[in-house]
Amino acid sequence: MDGAFDIDEIRYIFFNMQVMEGQWGLLFSGLWMTVKIAVVAIIASTALGLLVSILRLKGNAFTNALLIGYLEFCRATPIVVALIVVYFGLPFLNITFSPFQSAVIVIVFVHAAYIGEAFRSGILAINIAQSEAAQSLGLTQLQTYRYILVPQAFRIVLPTLSNQWTGIIKDTSICTILAITELLKAAQIVAAWKANPTPLVMSTLLYLLILIPLTIFTMKLERKAGLKK
């Protein structure tokens, strides 16, 4: 105990498996909640982001101003602030969301703005001849987006998209301020009870359990997309 970095002390503080005995169940149920929030938020923010990008490309001056305002708002506002406003602020207007709903709404709202920008630049990167060819075949604008532009944009923005998806998983941790026991909250509960930070360290490893499969999934998508380009 005389050295500042005693290896046994570090192990006792951060990797204390005795502390974890009987506590894995809570951490895994927290992990499950994190997965649920993340999956819903990833799907919804990707869909909303796509919609935002198309509105930006096809919209008029008014919708553009609105959407630029929305984007700037999301850029400027810390996501925790947005969550506090939705969960603790909106009830004053008699608008009440459950913790789960609040978390999903805020994450989707903020990340859809970024994903929308990514899709917009992806669609703009596609050669104009692609739209012309589609329309010369009689495809409507909507069909051109659906069958020609969006599938190609997906391939272009996949690396950006996978960053955003990773960001969403990390941002689920803002739920610790709500009455919702996701992974980080579960770890905090155990750490406080046992007066030992080991559960927090374990939670970081559990985040990897989601992030690694996501990375493998997007890498596979990218490889498949590369083949088709």
Next chain:
Amino acid sequence: MTNEPQEKPILHIEGLNKYFDDLHILKSLTTTIHKGEVVAIMGPSGSGKSTFIRCINRIEEPTSGQIFFGDIEVTGPDNNISNIRRDIGMVFQNFALFPHLTALENIMLAPTKVKKKSKADAKETALALLKRVGLEDKASSYPEQLSGGQQQRVAIARSLAMDPKILLFDEPTSALDPEMVREVLDVMVSLAKDGMTMIVVSHEINFIKEASSRVLVLVDGEIIEDGPSNQVIENPSHQRTKEFLGKIL
């Protein structure tokens, strides 16, 4: 001139103007094209050939003038342009195949999504068309895996799948390596022989001699010459045409 004058023209263009900002690209073009005609459009670069052909299906929006496709006014404000375009095929200089779809899927897309044909029907037609352009073994290839000439042949098959009444070709061979030009021209010649109405922006003199019935020469946005191919090429009446042909022959 090749058809009986009583027959309703497939395409009639009246006073077509196109400006890009202040630049007057097409100057009040008027012409008529009949069913079965194969019309070549020639002219120096920048003369408005591509703009002209792109105005016909309004991929480029004309500034003024009228375009009639049979009885339908293409330029009519209330017409559904997507519906009109189904019957006007277009082949582009850079092929413009959809890179995320196989050759077969490229050809099947419009028939299934626009004409709502069944997948099985569309596939049968698509395979027959691939065979027609000599690429039946490339059905499952992606555009990237095909040579330029092969891509352009798939693009022609893609247009044919909609069963168009007229085909527009915008410099279909000018992005190709010389050794691939012939395979594309062969397909075009066979289409012409089958009676397909075609408008072809091209300087391929062999194709024009072999397959086209009529040549329009466009210079500075105006049609300065319009006549049977051999006459325009062997014996042009306009000095500009002579100069121009002198450079490319």
